[in-house]
Amino acid sequence: MDKLKQHIQNNLHDLNIDQPKENFWDGLTDKIIGDENSDPFKEYIEQYKDEFDLEIPGEQGWSNIASTLSRNKPVIPINAKKAGWYLAAASLVLFIVVGALLYNNRSSVTRNGDDMVKTPSKTELGVPKPLVDDAMKEVAQGSSKTNDDKEQAGQGSKKVAQTDMKNDNVVTKRKLAVQKPGNKKLPSIIIETQAEYDNLIAGQVSLIQSMPLYGESAGDFAGFIDDFKRLDNQEKQLRSAVLQKGMEDNTLDELGMIYQKKLTVLKMLQREIQRTGNTTISENDSIPVFIKL
Amino acid sequence: MNTTDYILQALVKSAGEGQLTAQEALYRQYCRAMYNVCIRMCGNEADAHDALQDGFITAFRKIYQLKDPNTFGGWLKRIIINQCIAQGKKKFVYTQLEAPVIALAHETDESWWTTITMVQIHEAIKQLPEGCRQIFVLYAVEDYTHQEIADELQISTGTSKSQYSRARLLLQQIILKKMVANG
Numbered sequence: 001m002d003k004l005k006q007h008i009q010n011n012l013h014d015l016n017i018d019q020p021k022e023n024f025w026d027g028l029t030d031k032i033i034g035d036e037n038s039d040p041f042k043e044y045i046e047q048y049k050d051e052f053d054l055e056i057p058g059e060q061g062w063s064n065i066a067s068t069l070s071r072n073k074p075v076i077p078i079n080a081k082k083a084g085w086y087l088a089a090a091s092l093v094l095f096i097v098v099g100a101l102l103y104n105n106r107s108s109v110t111r112n113g114d115d116m117v118k119t120p121s122k123t124e125l126g127v128p129k130p131l132v133d134d135a136m137k138e139v140a141q142g143s144s145k146t147n148d149d150k151e152q153a154g155q156g157s158k159k160v161a162q163t164d165m166k167n168d169n170v171v172t173k174r175k176l177a178v179q180k181p182g183n184k185k186l187p188s189i190i191i192e193t194q195a196e197y198d199n200l201i202a203g204q205v206s207l208i209q210s211m212p213l214y215g216e217s218a219g220d221f222a223g224f225i226d227d228f229k230r231l232d233n234q235e236k237q238l239r240s241a242v243l244q245k246g247m248e249d250n251t252l253d254e255l256g257m258i259y260q261k262k263l264t265v266l267k268m269l270q271r272e273i274q275r276t277g278n279t280t281i282s283e284n285d286s287i288p289v290f291i292k293l
Numbered sequence: 294m295n296t297t298d299y300i301l302q303a304l305v306k307s308a309g310e311g312q313l314t315a316q317e318a319l320y321r322q323y324c325r326a327m328y329n330v331c332i333r334m335c336g337n338e339a340d341a342h343d344a345l346q347d348g349f350i351t352a353f354r355k356i357y358q359l360k361d362p363n364t365f366g367g368w369l370k371r372i373i374i375n376q377c378i379a380q381g382k383k384k385f386v387y388t389q390l391e392a393p394v395i396a397l398a399h400e401t402d403e404s405w406w407t408t409i410t411m412v413q414i415h416e417a418i419k420q421l422p423e424g425c426r427q428i429f430v431l432y433a434v435e436d437y438t439h440q441e442i443a444d445e446l447q448i449s450t451g452t453s454k455s456q457y458s459r460a461r462l463l464l465q466q467i468i469l470k471k472m473v474a475n476g
């Protein structure tokens with residue numbers, strides 16, 4: 001044997017220096033299994049894919065999803081570009097609303113005999129179309145939708161609508177109707193006062209519900225909402241007392257006070273939303289959350 | 294854009310704002326298709342319901358990230374599939390099969406599936422073993438490539454291919470066994 005050949009044969013193992021590239025096996029399997037693009041079985045499945053959706057999920061599915069979603073509202077980051085526009089729009093609306101309220105919100109006091117009546121003048125609020133929530137609609141409009149006073153509320157609203165909305169004249173005082181205890185109808189002055197304040201409060205509620213929330217959830221403003229509901233309960237108790245026992249000297253003052261406090265709570269909530277929005281702008285792109293009172 | 298697209302855009306926008314009625318409408322529209330994806334991936338009703346629920350909750354929480362509302366269906370399906378894969382990872386590990394199993398797949402009759410219904414294929418898929426079932430569904434039904442499957446499941450493409458071949462073989466065996474049993 002050739003000495004070179006003998007040497008090579010004796011050291012064959014050391015001759016295997018090179019290795020095939022990595023993932024060579026993966027390429028090899030294509031040749032064993034067949035080209036990935038020519039899989040007639042896969043093509044058959046894709047052709048009749050729509051016939052595969054045979055199962056129907058249980059009815060409990062959506063209930064579980066809805067309860068989980070309503071438990072944990074997401075905190076959504078904001079878009080810096082859009083935030084500026086939203087803030088500018090919100091500031092403009094706030095400026096207009098506050099200006100209109102300050103200009104028109106004057107009380108007029110007149111006297112007729114022993115009666116003193118204070119009622120606010122009407123004002124026309126240019127508020128955006130509200131995101132209506134049934135629960136808040138009921139709260140804002142009070143519980144005037146009871147069977148007993150629905151008709152009177154309608155009559156009261158009709159009287160209110162007939163007055164001049166654009167003037168800053170106040171509603172003139174009316175002689176208080178003496179209500180005997182046990183009479184189930186609210187006095188017309190109560191109904192008219194309620195109707196006027198309802199317009200103001202509904203306008204404020206609509207404004208707040210249209211303001212975008214950035215980086216916060218509705219639960220962060222729960223304190224304001226609780227205050228508002230507490231005042232609403234006070235209003236209902238007062239009306240109930242009037243139905244039971246009739247009007248007292250300070251009933252209208254108390255009612256006016258409750259309505260003023262409601263408006264104050266709503267304005268404070270509005271300011272807090274704006275203040276929070278100013279401090280939580282981030283660069284992430286997102287859709288804002290809207291509060292539902 | 295047709296009416297359906299407008300409606301979908303409006304629903305997705307409203308769902309992004311947290312409106313439950315819009316979210317429910319989207320759920321009702323997509324739940325059947327997504328549930329079938331889940332049941333093919335998971336193999337049983339309980340896991341499928343869990344994956345469906347978690348998938349929809351994740352989707353509605355992140356829907357604000359969706360740029361094009363018209364792609365909601367495909368986007369939702371990816372979330373659902375990822376949910377199924379995450380569930381599967383807790384239960385089993387993928388293994389690369391040996392070459393003889395791969396070679397065996399080519400010895401069978403390639404047109405056997407044309408003689409059976411999709412119902413039979415659907416039922417047989419549910420009976421496949423955990424690991425190869427998911428890979429089979431992703432490849433043959435959801436049209437993933439082996440590379441995409443490898444990236445999602447954090448396996449090699451070789452494992453994906455070998456498991457798919459195994460699934461095809463087992464599928465045929467399951468169906469034939471049932472046909473023999475039913476006469």
